[in-house]
Amino acid sequence: MNVLKLLSGLLGATLLMCYDFYKEWPIWQSLPKWTWVVVGFALLIFSVYAPASKDKMLHFYVEVAVMVYLVLLIIFLPYLGGQSAVGFSMKEPFFWIVILVTVWQLNSYRKRITNEAKDNKKK
Numbered sequence: 001m002n003v004l005k006l007l008s009g010l011l012g013a014t015l016l017m018c019y020d021f022y023k024e025w026p027i028w029q030s031l032p033k034w035t036w037v038v039v040g041f042a043l044l045i046f047s048v049y050a051p052a053s054k055d056k057m058l059h060f061y062v063e064v065a066v067m068v069y070l071v072l073l074i075i076f077l078p079y080l081g082g083q084s085a086v087g088f089s090m091k092e093p094f095f096w097i098v099i100l101v102t103v104w105q106l107n108s109y110r111k112r113i114t115n116e117a118k119d120n121k122k123k
Helices: 002-021 033-048 055-078 091-123
Strands: none
Touching: 002 091, 033 055, 033 091, 055 091
16 A cells, blocks of 8 residues: 555656646646646645555655655756756755755654554553
C-alpha cells in the first residue's frame, strides 16, 4: 500500500508541476483544464492521507519523498524549458518560507511518531 501511495504522490506532483510549467503541451487540450488539476490533487491527497495505520514511520517517509520530489521538480523544470504560470521559482521568498515550514512540520511529525513508539514500548 505504501508503494502505491508513493507512486500516487509522485504521479500527482509530476502532473501538477508539468501542467503548470508546460501549459503549451497539446495533451492538456484533450480534457477540460479542471480535470487535470482535480486528478493531480486527488493523487497527492491520496498519497499523504494517513488513516490510523500501524506503520506511521513508513507514511512519514512517503511524505518526505513526495516533498523532496516536488522541490526537485520546481528546481529542474525551468532548466528543461518550462516556465511556471503560477510563479514557482527558487528566487521567490515565499517558496523558501513554505520549504522551511514544511521541514518544521515534518520534523515535528517525526518526533511525535518516535515518542509514540517509545511510549508504546514502555507499556
